[in-house]
Amino acid sequence: MADIQYSWPDRDSSKVIGGRQIRLDGMAKSTGAAKYAYDINLKNMLVARALGSPHAHCTIKSIDSAQAEKVPGVVHVHVLDHAKPGREIRWQGELLVIVAAETEAAAMEGVSKLRVEYEPLEVFVDEFNLEAAKKAGRTSKDGGKVQLEKEPGDDEDEATFADKELERLFKQSAHVVEGFYGIDAITHCCLEPHGATVYWDNDQLIAYLSTQNVSGTDEGFANDLKIPADKIEVRCQYVGGGFGSKFAPDYWGTAAARIAKATGRPVKLMLSRDQEFKLGGNRPSAYLKVRLGADKDGVVTVWDSDHWSSPGADGPGVPQGVIPYVFAPKNYRRAVTKVTTNNGPARAWRAPNHPQGCAITQTAYDDMAARMGISSYDLFLKNLGTDDSPGVAGAKPSVYAAEMEIAARLIDWKAKWHPHGKGARRGDIVDGLGMSLHTWGGGGHESTCTVKIHPDGGVESFCGTQDIGSGTRTVCAMVLAETFGLGVDAIRINYGSSRFPVSGPSGGSTTVGGVSESHRRAGQEALAKICEMVAEKLGVPAAELIADDGRIKARGDAKKSVAWKEACAMLGMKPLEVTATFRPSRNKSPLSDTKVGGVQMAHVEVDTRTGLIRMRKFVAVQDMGLIINRRLAESQIYGAVIMGIAYSLFEQRISDPASGAFLNADMSKYNLCRLGDIGEIVVEMYEPESERSRGVIGLGEPPVIGPGAAISNAVCNALGFRVPVLPLTPQRVLEAIKNNAGRA
Amino acid sequence: MSRKRVVSATINGDLVEFLCEPRQTLLEVLRNVLELTGAKEGCSNGNCGACTVLMNGRPVVSCLVLAMEAEGAEIRTIEGVACGSHLDEVQQAFLQGAALQCGICTPGFIMQTEALLAENPQPSEDEIRFYLAGNLCRCTGYDKIVRAVQSAAAQRQQASHSTQATR
Numbered sequence: 028m029a030d031i032q033y034s035w036p037d038r039d040s041s042k043v044i045g046g047r048q049i050r051l052d053g054m055a056k057s058t059g060a061a062k063y064a065y066d067i068n069l070k071n072m073l074v075a076r077a078l079g080s081p082h083a084h085c086t087i088k089s090i091d092s093a094q095a096e097k098v099p100g101v102v103h104v105h106v107l108d109h110a111k112p113g114r115e116i117r118w119q120g121e122l123l124v125i126v127a128a129e130t131e132a133a134a135m136e137g138v139s140k141l142r143v144e145y146e147p148l149e150v151f152v153d154e155f156n157l158e159a160a161k162k163a164g165r166t167s168k169d170g171g172k173v174q175l176e177k178e179p180g181d182d183e184d185e186a187t188f189a190d191k192e193l194e195r196l197f198k199q200s201a202h203v204v205e206g207f208y209g210i211d212a213i214t215h216c217c218l219e220p221h222g223a224t225v226y227w228d229n230d231q232l233i234a235y236l237s238t239q240n241v242s243g244t245d246e247g248f249a250n251d252l253k254i255p256a257d258k259i260e261v262r263c264q265y266v267g268g269g270f271g272s273k274f275a276p277d278y279w280g281t282a283a284a285r286i287a288k289a290t291g292r293p294v295k296l297m298l299s300r301d302q303e304f305k306l307g308g309n310r311p312s313a314y315l316k317v318r319l320g321a322d323k324d325g326v327v328t329v330w331d332s333d334h335w336s337s338p339g340a341d342g343p344g345v346p347q348g349v350i351p352y353v354f355a356p357k358n359y360r361r362a363v364t365k366v367t368t369n370n371g372p373a374r375a376w377r378a379p380n381h382p383q384g385c386a387i388t389q390t391a392y393d394d395m396a397a398r399m400g401i402s403s404y405d406l407f408l409k410n411l412g413t414d415d416s417p418g419v420a421g422a423k424p425s426v427y428a429a430e431m432e433i434a435a436r437l438i439d440w441k442a443k444w445h446p447h448g449k450g451a452r453r454g455d456i457v458d459g460l461g462m463s464l465h466t467w468g469g470g471g472h473e474s475t476c477t478v479k480i481h482p483d484g485g486v487e488s489f490c491g492t493q494d495i496g497s498g499t500r501t502v503c504a505m506v507l508a509e510t511f512g513l514g515v516d517a518i519r520i521n522y523g524s525s526r527f528p529v530s531g532p533s534g535g536s537t538t539v540g541g542v543s544e545s546h547r548r549a550g551q552e553a554l555a556k557i558c559e560m561v562a563e564k565l566g567v568p569a570a571e572l573i574a575d576d577g578r579i580k581a582r583g584d585a586k587k588s589v590a591w592k593e594a595c596a597m598l599g600m601k602p603l604e605v606t607a608t609f610r611p612s613r614n615k616s617p618l619s620d621t622k623v624g625g626v627q628m629a630h631v632e633v634d635t636r637t638g639l640i641r642m643r644k645f646v647a648v649q650d651m652g653l654i655i656n657r658r659l660a661e662s663q664i665y666g667a668v669i670m671g672i673a674y675s676l677f678e679q680r681i682s683d684p685a686s687g688a689f690l691n692a693d694m695s696k697y698n699l700c701r702l703g704d705i706g707e708i709v710v711e712m713y714e715p716e717s718e719r720s721r722g723v724i725g726l727g728e729p730p731v732i733g734p735g736a737a738i739s740n741a742v743c744n745a746l747g748f749r750v751p752v753l754p755l756t757p758q759r760v761l762e763a764i765k766n767n768a769g770r771a
Numbered sequence: 772m773s774r775k776r777v778v779s780a781t782i783n784g785d786l787v788e789f790l791c792e793p794r795q796t797l798l799e800v801l802r803n804v805l806e807l808t809g810a811k812e813g814c815s816n817g818n819c820g821a822c823t824v825l826m827n828g829r830p831v832v833s834c835l836v837l838a839m840e841a842e843g844a845e846i847r848t849i850e851g852v853a854c855g856s857h858l859d860e861v862q863q864a865f866l867q868g869a870a871l872q873c874g875i876c877t878p879g880f881i882m883q884t885e886a887l888l889a890e891n892p893q894p895s896e897d898e899i900r901f902y903l904a905g906n907l908c909r910c911t912g913y914d915k916i917v918r919a920v921q922s923a924a925a926q927r928q929q930a931s932h933s934t935q936a937t938r
Contacts, residue, residue: 049867049869050869050871052874053866053874054856054858054866057849057865057866057874057877057878058809058858059807059848059849059878060809060850063811065812066808066811068802068808131799131803132792132794132795216909217909218813218819218875218876218909219873265874265875266873267873267875268873268909270909299815496910497872498872658869661869662869662872662912665911665912665914666872666910666911666912669914670910670911673911693814693816694813694814694816694818694907695814695816695818699909700913701900701904701905702899702900702903702904702906702916703897703900703901705913705914708914
């Protein structure tokens with residue numbers, strides 16, 4: 028068989044790819060039939076609940092579970108290793124003891140009877156306050172980078188040279204801005220909390236886990252439980268939100284497995300809502316002080332910043348690599364300080380670090396436009412550079428420029444923009460426009476898929492991937508339907524089990540790229556084998572055969588064809604199985620690519636009396652290479668934008684500086700967007716042939732990056748001064764108005 | 772632990788008797804006793820709307836209703852909306868309009884929409900946003916949800932006009 032040339036059909040000949048197929052799991056989801064991990068109820072199952080530490084920082088002196096064990100219905104009490112006497116607990120909510128019982132009520136009563144003695148320790152949670160963090164010994168240097176066009180002499184000290192050179196560049200600058208910008212920590216707040224329902228079938232562990240990583244979490248269980256990974260099956264058909272926080276079994280998952288082993292019964296352990304807020308993941312905060320200088324045209328030529336970031340008790344903060352964001356001035360110095368606190372440890376949050384980088388730096392660029400009295404649009408455009416000499420990282424300047432033009436048209440930038448703070452007032456209301464640029468990788472992850480073609484014409488695939496809501500199942504079915512010239516309903520997609528061929532975790536917008544690669548490759552290889560069989564019958568070379576409209580046809584001669592079922596019947600008694608793997612490499616794949624760019628614009632109204640911000644319109648223009656499913660791609664962008672509006676205006680983790688307690692770990696106090704908060708949203712997918720021909724690129728994350736900067740810039744345009752830290756709560760808006768008295 | 776009581780209620784058209792403790796919520800009984808897991812537990816304090824069901828035609832967050840309060844009531848859950856594989860207009864509009872992603876909030880939104888359209892068959896966009904403001908979507912599909920509700924309302928109106936015209 029000749030080597031297969033992997034490819035996508037062109038735009039005009041695509042029958043399925045690029046269409047608006049409705050999602051295949053929609054029926055199950057809209058009828059309540061879809062079973063998430065926390066919907067799995069097994070016969071004889073125990074329900075487990077856990078006690079979390081009330082203290083943000085303490086040592087455990089003793090644990091007495093005697094009374095808990097006496098509660099009717101309580102079957103098992105499990106003290107976690109990290110909670111044994113003498114151990115240090117570093118954040119509030121850390122689970123200490125798990126109680127498994129016949130009912131949830133009994134488990135909760137058991138938890139309430141646990142007696143734990145704590146030795147409280149000094150607490151620090153004020154990550155906003157760098158001086159206090161330094162005083163408390165909670166800071167550490169976390170990298171930095173200096174890049175200057177001029178190089179120091181051989182005998183010159185690099186740091187001293189940088190100081191002098193930066194000063195020289197600032198003196199030379201036509202315009203200089205100094206500013207402070209920030210973005211608070213938020214939580215993932217998945218509506219289905221973290222957790223699992225598990226049972227043992229002899230020595231095999233079956234775990235229904237709420238996970239973004241079906242193929243990788245069996246290893247996680249194996250490592251923790253010290254058993255071979257081939258004794259574990261992780262299952263997950265539906266996930267009620269993950270956003271980067273559900274890649275591991277977590278210690279509570281393995282604890283459930285231990286309890287199930289000890290009791291010989293299935294166990295369900297899901298975090299409570301309060302625990303989900305405290306343990307289920309959060310996005311690091313970031314605060315930045317910067318000085319930037321621009322030439323007379325507004326091109327930023329020098330950047331000097333210090334920022335600090337807190338991932339809570341553990342994990343990485345926002346790195347220097349995203350500072351400034353997208354824009355790449357020729358001279359810069361950037362330094363990072365990490366602040367360690369007694370807040371729960373951060374986890375990856377949709378487009379890790381990019382939303383923060385964007386929010387704390389493209390606001391500074393916007394302030395430069397304000398200083399110069401020019402439109403942010405013009406300043407951003409001037410800083411793009413050209414494709415031959417880019418002033419930006421990620422997507423090409425020409426892509427950003429084209430997207431800016433589209434976005435500006437959709438939001439009517441020219442007619443609605445006014446110089447910062449100079450718009451018309453309507454009573455207490457002022458309005459403004461702001462924009463931002465973003466980029467993301469989104470290259471497909473490693474993925475293996477087995478395609479099975481049955482002699483009766485049935486087609487199914489097996490892939491250890493998962494569908495976190497982005498539409499993986501639908502995308503896989505569309506790829507195979509296109510490949511075999513069949514309808515989407517004719518394809519059965521099997522996923523959501525670690526027993527299937529390995530596929531990567533759904534993080535980094537890598538899933539659609541990965542699974543479309545593996546499915547297309549396996550599909551094209553399987554089709555080639557079918558065509559070889561049919562070639563002899565039709566007397567046409569296999570290379571001249573195509574699959575279309577339920578038939579295998581000679582290209583250009585429709586009379587020479589056989590029905591798909593007839594072709595498959597030639598397999599005899601045995602189905603055909605083909606397995607293909609996609610491994611990302613430096614070599615460009617013909618099916619997928621990496622790096623996208625997007626432009627977002629916001630139009631807001633600010634009530635200067637109440638400090639309330641109202642979204643009027645938000646425009647998102649997004650490049651994503653080749654679009655598999657237009658309907659689902661749109662959903663991803665809408666969703667990301669709305670999530671972005673939430674963290675720009677509402678979401679905020681509030682910790683009590685005295686006790687370290689997470690004060691709003693409750694849906695009634697942790698504000699998220701509601702239907703009335705989002706205004707009009709316009710989504711435009713940028714898919715010219717130049718970008719489509721690059722192949723598939725992931726989309727889940729890029730559109731969530733820009734709303735912070737775009738909305739902050741719009742508010743600044745409305746008021747004429749910056750509300751420096753996101754979320755832009757009414758309190759912060761009013762404080763900024765007070766600090767800029769007379770300017771609003 | 773208090774003694775369990777027997778509660779009788781009509782659930783999705785069927786008369787059902789179940790045993791529950793006085794402290795158990797309707798949500799807990801639906802999910803853990805009756806295996807109706809379509810209503811989801813998002814927050815347990817009435818702030819996310821994921822557990823919305825209809826009780827005597829009114830939408831309630833079932834995490835804040837005691838199971839014993841369901842005595843004699845008519846309860847409708849997401850499992851009782853479709854007729855076999857035939858989706859009703861609201862479900863169909865959510866599906867067609869891509870108004871769902873991870874889907875965990877979808878049953879709650881659909882039940883709240885059923886209540887809205889029963890009360891107000893032609894809601895304005897503002898009325899939709901107001902009536903559904905108690906339901907949270909984290910993914911988030913709000914824009915498409917509003918469009919789906921508008922589409923479902925239009926479909927129902929059209930169906931109702933067709934029925935009247937054929938009479």
